[in-house]
Amino acid sequence: MKENCIIYGGAGFIGSHIADDLIGNNINVTVFDKLNSSRRNVQHIINNITFLEGDFNNKIDIRNSLQGIDYAVHLVSSTLPADSNLNPLYDVETNLLSTINLLEECSRQNVKKVIFISSGGTVYGKPEEIPIKENHPTNPNCSYGIVKLAIEKYLYLYKELKSLNYKVLRFANPFGERQNPHLPQGLIIHLLYKIKKGFPIEIWGDGNVIRDYFYICDGARTINKAMRDGSEYNIYNISSGEGRSINQILDKFRGVLNLDFEVIYKQARSFDVPVNILDNTLAKEQLNWKPETDFDDALLNTWRYIIDVE
Numbered sequence: 001m002k003e004n005c006i007i008y009g010g011a012g013f014i015g016s017h018i019a020d021d022l023i024g025n026n027i028n029v030t031v032f033d034k035l036n037s038s039r040r041n042v043q044h045i046i047n048n049i050t051f052l053e054g055d056f057n058n059k060i061d062i063r064n065s066l067q068g069i070d071y072a073v074h075l076v077s078s079t080l081p082a083d084s085n086l087n088p089l090y091d092v093e094t095n096l097l098s099t100i101n102l103l104e105e106c107s108r109q110n111v112k113k114v115i116f117i118s119s120g121g122t123v124y125g126k127p128e129e130i131p132i133k134e135n136h137p138t139n140p141n142c143s144y145g146i147v148k149l150a151i152e153k154y155l156y157l158y159k160e161l162k163s164l165n166y167k168v169l170r171f172a173n174p175f176g177e178r179q180n181p182h183l184p185q186g187l188i189i190h191l192l193y194k195i196k197k198g199f200p201i202e203i204w205g206d207g208n209v210i211r212d213y214f215y216i217c218d219g220a221r222t223i224n225k226a227m228r229d230g231s232e233y234n235i236y237n238i239s240s241g242e243g244r245s246i247n248q249i250l251d252k253f254r255g256v257l258n259l260d261f262e263v264i265y266k267q268a269r270s271f272d273v274p275v276n277i278l279d280n281t282l283a284k285e286q287l288n289w290k291p292e293t294d295f296d297d298a299l300l301n302t303w304r305y306i307i308d309v310e
């Protein structure tokens with residue numbers, strides 16, 4: 001019999017790619033997303049999924065959504081790293097409390113496993129060593145990272161108290177088709193959109209901030225792997241394992257995509273750590289996964305996508 005997976009926040013950027021991958025693996029997919037949320041990202045698979053409209057903060061919606069579900073993938077977030085420090089109370093209320101409710105319901109309804117997409121870019125804080133392994137100290141400098149970490153700890157607690165299985169995937173910086181160019185979180189898509197529009201691009205700091213960018217289709221393949229993973233490990237870095245500065249990315253725009261644009265450098269932001277590169281050895285060894293898409297090919301796919309986005 002086919003297994004049933006629900007993806008909370010499944011109509012978003014990461015969720016829609018996960019849905020593609022799980023359908024390809026012959027799993028029944030339910031996408032749970034906000035009332036009136038755009039279905040554009042899942043339009044191509046709308047006949048292959050069940051689309052459930054609901055509010056992640058609504059207990060009844062969560063209770064009803066979990067009937068007959070084997071796996072729950074949690075992708076809902078009401079905040080971003082950049083805005084979460086403005087209202088930590090809101091961050092905790094809308095992300096942490098509702099997640100604890102989800103875990104309560106998952107254990108009550110005997111869900112086999114919860115997969116949580118955490119943030120490898122914020123849970124560690126300023127790195128003490130590079131590349132960052134999963135056992136690196138965690139000192140987030142934004143509420144968003146603190147809440148992600150707190151969710152990881154509650155997952156651990158529910159495993160201890162109620163035997164609810166879980167896997168945490170700490171994503172570095174995914175990029176690719178369907179990422180929202182209007183949000184500050186996805187640097188590559190945001191910059192490409194500005195360039196397409198003919199606007200100058202603004203960089204916080206001197207462009208030497210290093211991040212670990214990986215193609216979302218590679219990242220999406222980790223969810224099915226995490227579902228099958230029976231190892232003792234519950235937390236994995238998901239990343240390319242390679243660092244690229246913003247200036248190196250701009251050079252790729254010029255060299256690979258043949259783009260011409262104006263750059264304005266602005267004051268650095270306090271919450272941007274200078275470098276973040278995640279060691280993905282554990283995921284390679286335990287999940288039998290590796291990022292496979294060439295960076296330049298991924299960049300070309302992203303550019304072809306953004307050309308058609310208004």
Ligand SMILES: NC(=O)c1ccc[n+]([C@@H]2O[C@H](COP(=O)([O-])OP(=O)(O)OC[C@H]3O[C@@H](n4cnc5c(N)ncnc54)[C@H](O)[C@@H]3O)[C@@H](O)[C@H]2O)c1
Nearest residue numbers: 009011012013014033034037055056075076077118119171
């Ligand atoms: N994009 C990244 O760079 C990145 C990196 C690491 C971790 N993450 C985490 O991965 C998750 C997904 O990120 P994304 O980039 O796909 O975001 P996204 O905004 O594209 O998708 C999130 C989806 O959640 C839905 N949603 C929000 N609030 C909801 C609610 N109350 N009820 C139901 N649905 C709701 C939105 O409508 C949206 O479709 C987030 O938790 C994010 O913090 C993202």
